[in-house]
Amino acid sequence: MKQIALYGKGGIGKSTTSANLSAALSMQGLDVLQIGCDPKRDSTRMLMHGSFIPTVMDLVRERGDAQLALEDIVHTGFNGVRCVEAGGPEPGVGCAGRGIIATFQMLEKFGALSGDVIVYDVLGDVVCGGFAMPMREGYAQEVYLVTSGEIMSLYAANNICKAIRRLSQRSKSTCRLAGVICNAKNMPREDELVGEFARRVNSRLVQYIPRDRSVQVAEMHKQTVIEYAPDSEQAERYRTLALRVMENSAFTIPTPLDINELESLALEYF
Amino acid sequence: MSSNPLPSNTSRYGGCTLTGALSVTTSVAGSISIVHGPSGCAHHNFSLLHATALEHDGAEVPQILSSGLLENEIVFGGEAALGQALARAASLGPAYIFVLSTCIAETIGDDAAAVCRIDRGIPVIPIPTGGFLGGVFEKGVNNALCTIADTAPVCTRDGTVNIIGEKNLEYEVEENHAEIVRLLSALGLFVNIRFVHQILPDDIAALGRASLNILRDQGICPVGEHLKERFGTVYLPSFPSGFSGTLRFLEQAAAACGVPSRPAWSDEQAVQEDLLAGFSDLAGTCIALNGAGPASSAYGVAHDVASALRMKVSADGCRVPVPVSPPVGTAGIRRMLHRWRRAIYA
Numbered sequence: 138m139k140q141i142a143l144y145g146k147g148g149i150g151k152s153t154t155s156a157n158l159s160a161a162l163s164m165q166g167l168d169v170l171q172i173g174c175d176p177k178r179d180s181t182r183m184l185m186h187g188s189f190i191p192t193v194m195d196l197v198r199e200r201g202d203a204q205l206a207l208e209d210i211v212h213t214g215f216n217g218v219r220c221v222e223a224g225g226p227e228p229g230v231g232c233a234g235r236g237i238i239a240t241f242q243m244l245e246k247f248g249a250l251s252g253d254v255i256v257y258d259v260l261g262d263v264v265c266g267g268f269a270m271p272m273r274e275g276y277a278q279e280v281y282l283v284t285s286g287e288i289m290s291l292y293a294a295n296n297i298c299k300a301i302r303r304l305s306q307r308s309k310s311t312c313r314l315a316g317v318i319c320n321a322k323n324m325p326r327e328d329e330l331v332g333e334f335a336r337r338v339n340s341r342l343v344q345y346i347p348r349d350r351s352v353q354v355a356e357m358h359k360q361t362v363i364e365y366a367p368d369s370e371q372a373e374r375y376r377t378l379a380l381r382v383m384e385n386s387a388f389t390i391p392t393p394l395d396i397n398e399l400e401s402l403a404l405e406y407f
Numbered sequence: 408m409s410s411n412p413l414p415s416n417t418s419r420y421g422g423c424t425l426t427g428a429l430s431v432t433t434s435v436a437g438s439i440s441i442v443h444g445p446s447g448c449a450h451h452n453f454s455l456l457h458a459t460a461l462e463h464d465g466a467e468v469p470q471i472l473s474s475g476l477l478e479n480e481i482v483f484g485g486e487a488a489l490g491q492a493l494a495r496a497a498s499l500g501p502a503y504i505f506v507l508s509t510c511i512a513e514t515i516g517d518d519a520a521a522v523c524r525i526d527r528g529i530p531v532i533p534i535p536t537g538g539f540l541g542g543v544f545e546k547g548v549n550n551a552l553c554t555i556a557d558t559a560p561v562c563t564r565d566g567t568v569n570i571i572g573e574k575n576l577e578y579e580v581e582e583n584h585a586e587i588v589r590l591l592s593a594l595g596l597f598v599n600i601r602f603v604h605q606i607l608p609d610d611i612a613a614l615g616r617a618s619l620n621i622l623r624d625q626g627i628c629p630v631g632e633h634l635k636e637r638f639g640t641v642y643l644p645s646f647p648s649g650f651s652g653t654l655r656f657l658e659q660a661a662a663a664c665g666v667p668s669r670p671a672w673s674d675e676q677a678v679q680e681d682l683l684a685g686f687s688d689l690a691g692t693c694i695a696l697n698g699a700g701p702a703s704s705a706y707g708v709a710h711d712v713a714s715a716l717r718m719k720v721s722a723d724g725c726r727v728p729v730p731v732s733p734p735v736g737t738a739g740i741r742r743m744l745h746r747w748r749r750a751i752y753a
């Protein structure tokens with residue numbers, strides 16, 4: 138079983154990328170489970186044709202964990218992709234990171250972490266230990282950074298490199314950086330910039346995904362691009378990403394940049 | 408409650424802010440202390456306080472309730488659980504409800520103070536006690552004392568004396584208090600309240616009445632300053648220790664309260680001379696001091712006492728116990744010498 142996690146700055150397109158990646162993987166005949174690890178709970182929405190599935194944390198809050206069954210938390214979406222949303226507390230109270238940990242414990246209890254591929258779509262930054270849970274031993278061994286060429290997006294990606302590096306030093310850790318996905322804003326030389334960033338953090342650019350109207354159109358129809366426009370160039374890019382993810386064996390311990398290096402790099406391509 | 412920084416004292420004097428605060432709040436009669444956190448935080452403190460009460464021959468069971476946080480409350484927030492615990496406590500009709508937070512409640516950002524502000528017809532007093540924020544046992548004691556002090560009104564002083572911040576968990580808490588009462592009585596002074604040791608809720612309002620506050624030890628000087636600022640009450644920073652320290656205490660207390668010290672001073676000096684005469688059989692004995700270490704202030708007192716009795720202190724002498732805190736007053740020295748005599752003649 139392959140377990141991969143997509144991390145990146147909030148709003149950069151992780152959920153869009155994750156959902157299209159899961160859809161493309163499922164079209165290869167693979168049994169895919171996508172887990173949204175973000176209290177805003179919209180990771181799997183396009184796979185579920187616009188439905189917000191009940192989150193694990195909502196169900197625990199409403200019914201208590203003793204009353205839950207596997208079918209309550211795992212929902213089947215496009216092409217059999219199994220979907221889970223961790224959810225979290227109401228904004229401003231409790232601990233969302235602990236909610237992620239509790240969700241993982243529940244998924245373990247139900248034996249839900251199965252299939253050919255698990256895709257973890259994780260909140261923008263590794264803000265606390267809870268959001269590093271998908272990187273821990275037994276979960277995602279391969280972390281993909283989703284970033285554009287914007288400095289703040291690269292900054293967030295660089296921070297995630299720091300988290301991977303720290304976790305990789307633990308004795309049984311198998312978590313590694315598997316590559317960088319450029320979900321572009323269509324800035325000039327953006328592919329070169331993100332490619333160079335990937336190289337400097339000891340990784341590589343796995344896929345360049347330009348900003349494309351087909352994504353917005355598909356989402357207006359509450360579908361992934363893979364489902365809504367399978368013949369589009371954008372769908373082909375996601376399929377290529379899926380192939381590269383499955384074939385990828387170049388996993389590294391990242392070498393994060395300091396802030397001055399990062400800003401200098403961005404300036405070179407400005 | 409000492410600020411002794413020796414590594415050997417780190418565990419003794421470090422400790423948990425919550426435990427320090429509970430050692431104060433559970434000593435307010437008729438009150439309930441809610442520990443807002445997992446039940447274990449309440450349980451181990453309950454066990455400690457109950458065991459200590461039994462050591463002091465106290466039959467009182469500490470009145471502690473837990474908000475009983477479990478994983479769901481950690482994820483979704485624990486304020487509702489605190490509200491339920493407050494309702495349960497209020498239904499028991501206490502005079503005060505104290506709410507003490509724990510590390511995890513602070514970590515997840517529960518606003519315990521806001522929950523406490525809801526009117527329940529009973530004073531609900533939140534005390535900040537998240538230990539990981541940097542506090543230790545002593546900080547918890549100080550936070551609790553200052554918070555409770557703020558409930559007392561400013562009033563006219565009447566020449567009495569408050570005892571502030573007794574170590575409610577120490578073995579000789581009553582004996583030490585009795586010694587302070589004896590010394591003050593010799594000056595014609597009377598104790599107003601013991602703040603806070605088995606105090607009645609109504610007595611807290613009398614806190615500002617005293618003309619002098621006597622602090623248990625220097626660790627609670629922040630409380631002394633707080634009371635000075637709030638009520639204008641001067642303070643002595645610690646209970647007396649050693650022969651000369653006890654005589655000096657009489658002078659300082661008398662000066663603070665505007666009464667003569669000389670008769671009491673002379674009488675106490677005679678008491679001390681009688682004490683030494685009563686232990687003259689120990690003169691010439693070679694002893695080794697056994698306690699918290701040479702840097703502790705108790706060692707200084709022990710050396711002075713040994714010197715006054717012409718005893719020799721040497722590493723190969725008979726091991727005699729030195730208390731963790733310096734013996735309080737002349738009576739404290741007497742108890743220490745009884746222990747030394749038992750060790751020497753054993």
